[in-house]
Amino acid sequence: MQQELSNVKVECVRGDIADQPDMDAVVNSANAQLRSGGGVAGALHAAAGPGLEQESQRHAPIEPGDAVITEAYDLPNDYVIHCLGPVYDDDEPSDSLLASCYREALKLADEKGIGKIAFPSISTGTFGYPVEAAARVAMHTIKRTRSELDNVVLIRFVLHTESDQRIYDDIRKELSL
Structure with a gap:
């Protein structure tokens, strides 16, 4: 399911963030030390x-809301953008920090001339952010940020479960994205 927002398309799919060969960059829901871990980072x-x-170690540590970019190595993409999302109910204000992840990742992508970027559902795994609340933050941030993008033409949310995909897609449609 995709829809155009000005010159930026947004789509929500179920899949594996590490297997997005048609994307220029993928986003890592990183830990502060930018090391391998569970979930998306692993x-x-x-x-x-x-x-x-x-x-990644040259950029670590990062703070909640920050994003850094690296090469993608053996991934089928050119870049990985690492974002440290907030731990829900610990890192406050959670919504502002999560929105910062999306803004900073899109800013880095646009500066690098990246046209297609794939995001996971940042902070909703181990960091405990409720999926619906996270999806609202993500979609509202994209709606506000899209006019600032010169190079990004496709934003894909790659969701792990059918339920997550449905939530993200419903909010995308609700916001006319």
């Missing part, structure tokens, strides 16, 4: 190989 680091963690 999947991306495993698929990318050791070079990703080695390069």
